[in-house]
Amino acid sequence: MLKPPFPDPRPQVAQSALFQGLPPEAMDALCAAAAFKEVPRASYFLYQGEPATVFYILLQGRVRLTQVTPEGHQVIVTVLGPGDGLGIIVALSQTNYPVSAEAIEDSTALAWTAATIQQSMLEYPQLALNGMNLLARRFVELQDRFRELATERVERRVARAVLRLVRQAGKRTPEGVLIDMPLSRQDLAEMTGTTLYTVSRILSDWEQKGLVSTGRERVVLRKSHELVIIAEDLPEPNPTKS
Amino acid sequence: MLKPPFPDPRPQVAQSALFQGLPPEAMDALCAAAAFKEVPRASYFLYQGEPATVFYILLQGRVRLTQVTPEGHQVIVTVLGPGDGLGIIVALSQTNYPVSAEAIEDSTALAWTAATIQQSMLEYPQLALNGMNLLARRFVELQDRFRELATERVERRVARAVLRLVRQAGKRTPEGVLIDMPLSRQDLAEMTGTTLYTVSRILSDWEQKGLVSTGRERVVLRKSHELVIIAEDLPEPNPTKS
DNA sequence: CGCGTTCTTGACTAGAATCAATGCATGTGG
DNA sequence: CCACATGCATTGATTCTAGTCAAGAACGCG
Known part of the structure; x- marks a missing residue:
């Protein structure tokens, strides 16, 4: 962990929602x-159960938050x-x-x-x-996912997870929209509460239906519309006798 | 909705975690x-989907927060x-x-x-x-419940819900610890993501096993220890051959 | 006392977990 | 450069948890 000086982070920092509307001297103080x-990759910022002492703002990269059960x-x-x-969580509590x-x-x-950080918030x-x-x-997002998990079938939960990831890390390619991060089946399972x-x-x-193409730790969305239909359980567009 | 004057809420308000450590004049201003x-009972403070405009601190009673799916x-x-x-949520966002x-x-x-409330927070x-x-x-509590829902069996989830409710609204009676609020089977189902x-x-x-006694919208916990065993999946205390 | 809820119980079904075997990539070291 | 070890993914067979549907009982209120 470096102390200053290091490349001035202000350009990136200014983007972050946390710093919106702050007076410039506050930004300076915080950056200092x-x-x-x-x-x-594959290393940890922090571990579940450790005392919360450090707060981070991500500049580059991607981080996943996991919880493990006692089992x-x-x-x-x-x-x-x-x-x-x-x-x-750190900002406040012991x-x-x-x-x-x-x-x-x-x-x-x-x-x-x-x-x-507490100091700065008071100031x-x-x-x-x-x-x-x-x-x-x-919080609101977590609540939504909670409700999903409580009420919805696995396939739909997976569909939603994929759509969320596309929104978050989607990258256009000739093939379709690639989820631009390593993403194994196991990962998707742990996001959606399945196996x-x-x-x-x-x-x-x-x-098989042509909605996605997949590879090792790779998912590419090809027909987002049809995945949305699964995710939202809209009626099938083609009129079928039941 | 009354404007002041009404019974001075300060004694109760002073308890709330929200007001800890505030200067007295802040308390006065807020109460004013x-x-x-x-x-x-059975009426609503606010409805899902309405614009968030009012923030409340509960003084008496019990309120349940629900979400409904489109279905x-x-x-x-x-x-x-x-x-x-x-x-x-109100405190901040549109x-x-x-x-x-x-x-x-x-x-x-x-x-x-x-x-x-925003004004006051800035001040x-x-x-x-x-x-x-x-x-x-x-947030942390919700995360725990999310993990529960994702990884645990129904019986254990229900056990945990009951224990949580006992902690929150438990009341000693000769029979055992009563959950002191109307609580139907349906309610428990909606808390734990089951039917x-x-x-x-x-x-x-x-x-039948004597762990609880129940009635219409009523649950009394009799042997909390054994319910904890179910909730935490501790090994059975009696050694059995498998 | 009748009515509307809430609760119980049984029979059946289905969605998903589990277990097990095998197939593919990927990167490694001889 | 190939053989191999390893980790990831696929697929089938089986089991089982919990959902669904249906009928009726018990409770409490007006």
């Missing part, structure tokens, strides 16, 4: 107080990208991190200690409001 | 700006009690309420508009920190 952290089952709570906050954060690509982030209240905003957004076998069957099925 | 709202399935996201914040809030007992609350940053704190607590039939079977089973 920040540390710079690089985490290579060892893993669940992927979310995947974060540039601009997202990591360990928001708790432990509720999740682990693993870089699934080489990543860089700015880091602050809990004390610093620049807009920062606290922005923090709440970030947290609230994530890797079931995900594999579902993707095979979709592939 | 508050409106007082009474909602009888009409309902999910109970949480049950709130006195001191909890309702519509925290969004709609993500859930509906129904009073399951006659309830009273203090109410602020979005503008007021008294500690208020914003406290708000984040509330939100973060709920009322399955909940009924599970409770019947537990009742």
Whole structure:
């Protein structure tokens, strides 16, 4: 973890929702107080259960938040990208991190200690409001996924997960829209509360129907419209006798 | 919705986590700006999908937050009690309420508009920190339940829900610990992502084993230890050959 | 006392988990 | 450059949890 000086992060930082509407001197102060952290692929920013002491803003890369049950089952709570906050929990409470954060690509982030961030929030209240905003957004999304998990079938949950990932990390290619990150069947299973076998069957099925094409840790969406139909359970467009 | 004057809420308000550590003049200002709202059992504070404009702190009663899917399935996201914040989302964003809030007992609350609460947070940053704190607590709880739903069997989920409710609204009686609110099988089903039939079977089973006694919209926990064993899947205390 | 809820129970079904075997890529080291 | 080890993916067979549907019982309210 470097102390300043390091490449001036302000251009990137200015984008992040956390810093919107802050007076310039606040930005300067925060950047000065920040540390710079690089985490290579497959390494961790922080571990579930450790005392929450550091708060990050992701600059580059992608990070996935996971929880493990006492029995060892893993669940992927979310995947974060540039601009997202990591360990928001820290800003306030004397708790432990509720999740682990693993870089699934080489990543860089700015880091602050809990004390610093709290201090700054008291000094620049807009920062606290922005923090709440970030947290609230994530909260609402989690609520939606909770409801999904409680009420919907596996296939639809997987469809939604794929659409979410496309929105988050989609990249146009001649083939279709590629989900631009390593994404195994196991990963999808852990995002949707199912097993890797079931995900594999579902993707095979979709592939046969031409909706996606898949490879090792790779998913390309070809007919997004039809996937949306599955995700939302719209009536089939072709009129069939039942 | 009354404007002041109404019974001075300060004694109760002072308890709420939202107001900890605020200077006294802040408390005065907030109480002066508050409106007082009474909602009888089975009526709603707010509805999912409406623009989020009002923020509440519950003074008395119990409120349940529900989400409905487009298909009409309902999910109970949480049950709130006195001191909890309702519509925290409001504090910041131009969004709609993500859930509906129904009073399951006659309830009273203090109410602020979005503008007021934002204003106050800018003026008294500690208020914003406290708000984040509330939100973060709920966030972590939701994450845990999400993981439960993704990885655990129905019986265990129901066991956990019952234990949570006991913690939240438990009341000692000669019979055991009563969950002191109306609680139907349907409600438990909507909290745990299952059906009322399955909940009924599970409770019947537990009742036969003497773990609980139940009635119409009533659950009394008799042997909490054994329910914990189910909830945590500890090994059975009696050594059995398999 | 009748009516509307809520709850119970049984029979049946289906969706998805589990288990097991095998096939493919990918990267490694001889 | 090929053989191999490893990790990821596919597929089939089987099991089982929990959902669905249907009928009726019990409770509490007006």
